[in-house]
Amino acid sequence: MRIPAEAACVMIVAAGLWLVGCGPTSTSPVAPALPEGLTSLPATPSYTGTLTASDRRLDDGSYYDGYSIFADQGDRIRVSMVSTAFDPYLVLLSPSGQRWRDDDGGEGNNAFLDVRADASGRYVLAANSYQQAQGSYRLWIDCPSANHREGTAVRLPERVSTVIDGQPVQSGTLTSTDPKLEDDTYYDCYVVQASAGDKITVSMTSGDFDAYLLVRSPSGAVETDDDSGVGTNAVVEIPVADANGLWQIFANSTGSTKAGTYELRIGVQRTNISSPAPVAAEQPAKPEAAGDGTDE
Template structure:
């Protein structure tokens, strides 16, 4: 009886491992109709998921849409073929209710797409679609800003992308005299995030970073800076968020 039980447990483990590792391919322009059941692989939170691999082209924009009338959908995607390595996520697409949609620009090669239920134990039918958009080259523009100045900006799909899939604009700031400088970012459309860098390119290790020090979802960095060239990223906290924002630079006493 013990041997039979152990065999049964081992078989069940292999089935679950196989389900978790299984991947299907999907092509741009293709729609996949599927159905989540209790047999599908589960995340740690108990939600069901399936993984799809798409072959992408460098510089190409892709839109992934997951729809279901049976459950609240959730999408994740990332470069490579590891279903656990995702950098772009979406719960509810723009004006799409509980359907999900995400967009990304690829550097080429394989991308993984994880179609997921938002909550534990949800099952039902779904429709997954991948479409190609226009070829985009992310902007390389660097916007100059001075102490005492405010600027309006917008994060959008054609902006640079951080490693976490979030969009950002780069601002160059020259400091003429040592002093306390405050950089603030406000947006009513996403959770703001700031990072301060040495040099004018918004690259390398950040000197400081902030999420909510401006109150609510506003970001603010206050640092004592010596004369020199600096830059900061006007960024969103989460991946693939778009919207209007304001940044300002002031001196602090």
């Protein structure tokens, strides 16, 4: 069954916050959590959006929308943000960690970025306002690679936190406020950076419910497990990662509406060092779990 688009994710990155001090003043935006809604945009480089009081905020209190763009190394990426309602502000982060930002590079108070992609992969774009302004805007995203691939600009999901790599134990809780799969089971989503050839091991233990794991590769391959750990605990081991990028880990239960605490251990034995690449990827399909879905 499909995991719904409104996944709540935790981002595990190589070091610290992935956007730091990216504004024009000391109160400028930093490390945005990603806004709700994973909806593909058409392949056209133009999009109309609105910053509202219901949007997520940066640390300076300003509202923002987040987007993800595919690009190949050497591509020219041009982004324009125009608004008559507020002073637009743009931040673009590359897979390598390089960031670009602009306030008034366009006409008047409008924002404009024109950069060369320094790495292949997904780029995170924050469409923001200077100060805490609201209103409609138009965004133009022009990238040769992106324009020839369907759905390359996507809205990013809400509730992304940063966890320092090297802290592989994550304590979490499945609650009634978490999103559900189609089988009424709650889940949390984590994302970890890995490179092709790395060894990835994920284990999930819980004394409150029967743990279930899904691990999705950037290539789309999905590994699942119910009870390979001790008792009803789950373990997924990927001896050789098949792709560079971000791997999604879904901490789930087999029992309908089962809630409670769990511990997730994420180990990546790296064959080479790679930089973090924040992104929202397609969600994997969850196969039917063994049993009737009512295990304790």
